[in-house]
Amino acid sequence: MTNENCERVKGLLGDLLSRDLTSDERRMIEEHAASCAACATSYRALLAARSLLREHRPVDDAPPEELRAALHRRLVEERSVPEEERASFLGWPVRTLLGAVACLFLFLLGYWTVTSFPRQTEDAPVAISRSVVNAKEPLTIRLTYTAERPITEVFVKIRLDEDIVFHTEDLSFRELREYEWKGDLKAGRNEIPFVVEMRRAGTRTIHTTAEFEGYRHRHDVELHADGETMTVTYLAYGRVPL
Amino acid sequence: MVERARGGDIVAFESLIRAHETKLHAFALNLSGGRRDLAQDLLQEALLQAYRGIASFRGESSFSSWLWRILRNTLLRYRERKGMAIETSWEKSSAVGDTRTPSAEESLILDDRLRHLRTLISLLSLDDQEVLTLIDLQELPFEEAARLIGIPVDRLKPRIFRARQRLAELVMKHKDLFL
Numbered sequence: 061m062t063n064e065n066c067e068r069v070k071g072l073l074g075d076l077l078s079r080d081l082t083s084d085e086r087r088m089i090e091e092h093a094a095s096c097a098a099c100a101t102s103y104r105a106l107l108a109a110r111s112l113l114r115e116h117r118p119v120d121d122a123p124p125e126e127l128r129a130a131l132h133r134r135l136v137e138e139r140s141v142p143e144e145e146r147a148s149f150l151g152w153p154v155r156t157l158l159g160a161v162a163c164l165f166l167f168l169l170g171y172w173t174v175t176s177f178p179r180q181t182e183d184a185p186v187a188i189s190r191s192v193v194n195a196k197e198p199l200t201i202r203l204t205y206t207a208e209r210p211i212t213e214v215f216v217k218i219r220l221d222e223d224i225v226f227h228t229e230d231l232s233f234r235e236l237r238e239y240e241w242k243g244d245l246k247a248g249r250n251e252i253p254f255v256v257e258m259r260r261a262g263t264r265t266i267h268t269t270a271e272f273e274g275y276r277h278r279h280d281v282e283l284h285a286d287g288e289t290m291t292v293t294y295l296a297y298g299r300v301p302l
Numbered sequence: 303m304v305e306r307a308r309g310g311d312i313v314a315f316e317s318l319i320r321a322h323e324t325k326l327h328a329f330a331l332n333l334s335g336g337r338r339d340l341a342q343d344l345l346q347e348a349l350l351q352a353y354r355g356i357a358s359f360r361g362e363s364s365f366s367s368w369l370w371r372i373l374r375n376t377l378l379r380y381r382e383r384k385g386m387a388i389e390t391s392w393e394k395s396s397a398v399g400d401t402r403t404p405s406a407e408e409s410l411i412l413d414d415r416l417r418h419l420r421t422l423i424s425l426l427s428l429d430d431q432e433v434l435t436l437i438d439l440q441e442l443p444f445e446e447a448a449r450l451i452g453i454p455v456d457r458l459k460p461r462i463f464r465a466r467q468r469l470a471e472l473v474m475k476h477k478d479l480f481l
């Protein structure tokens with residue numbers, strides 16, 4: 061008799077998470093459970109599971125910052141390493157010279173065009189990263205090339221819009237609107253750091269180009285200052301043949 | 303914004319997913335049985351896939367259900383690759399006499415029994431797991447869950463019913479975990 065009831069009770073127990081049982085059904089389970097230890101424990105376990113499902117708080121926390129950072133890194137890598145390329149160009153941020161403000165890793169300014177995307181053209185850049193810094197402090201930008209092998213005769217040009225100046229003690233340098241660098245890249249990382257200041261609120265651009273091996277690669281750093289803060293956006297353009 | 307992200311614009315893509323990331327993170331956590339490390343791997347992989355595939359997002363479904371499908375497929379691929387890995391880790395973590403305290407890192411679920419329940423859910427078929435995650439763990443309204451999955455509401459209801467039945471069977475099989 062008990063076994064027969066067991067089967068019927070188990071059927072009801074199987075529905076316990078799916079629907080509200082009727083009072084008759086509940087009474088039947090409880091009466092049976094009084095004399096059947098196996099069904100009694102199943103019943104208790106299912107009631108516990110049901111209240112866990114009903115009472116738990118849904119997860120609602122944002123992904124941690126390191127996940128965002130890791131994803132950003134991979135997104136940039138995704139853009140930056142087509143097989144045929146030998147060198148990749150990184151733009152490094154942005155750390156104020158003054159004070160130990162948190163270092164902003166807007167990293168990888170450069171990348172080359174990946175075939176699965178529409179080719180960037182000279183007039184359609186894509187934004188690689190964006191961050192907000194203190195507008196009142198000088199901004200360090202490191203143009204960083206990582207080259208898999210030495211590359212000779214690289215020509216890098218940095219041109220500042222008006223209202224942006226190089227931040228330096230050397231007054232003659234302060235007057236410069238344009239800085240040119242010619243040289244060879246060694247295998248590994250090559251950095252060209254420079255520091256700028258924005259003299260008034262507004263949107264201005266630092267234009268950089270790097271020419272080597274028959275192509276010009278253009279990357280811009282757009283500065284949008286509104287008094288207190290400055291938004292720094294790294295933009296990349298498609299490479300063009302020289 | 304979608305247009306710019308489609309062109310490969312990382313900033314545009316990141317601001318597109320910003321609106322969905324808390325929910326996606328929760329989905330990933332629930333789909334992975336509450337294991338934070340696995341959830342993060344899944345989410346990162348899924349979002350990378352989304353970035354690669356955004357050119358194919360045509361706006362026929364909502365962006366969030368498109369992302370949901372990618373996350374779900376990422377989990378499916380993970381399961382195929384790892385075979386019984388989820389089961390194995392469950393055997394380990396819930397073995398009788400396992401008294402080690404879960405670190406904050408691996409368990410945001412303070413209640414052990416809730417952890418076990420999540421693990422049981424993660425043992426079900428992906429179809430069952432999907433509806434249980436959305437309806438019972440995330441507590442989405444039926445309409446929204448149906449939209450995410452891409453089925454009509456009236457087909458969702460029998461699915462959640464059967465999924466809960468199969469979960470009930472697992473609970474009875476492993477009832478010691480809940481007593």
Ligand SMILES: [Zn+2]
Pocket residue numbers: 062065066067069092096097098099100
């Ligand atoms: Zn019984």
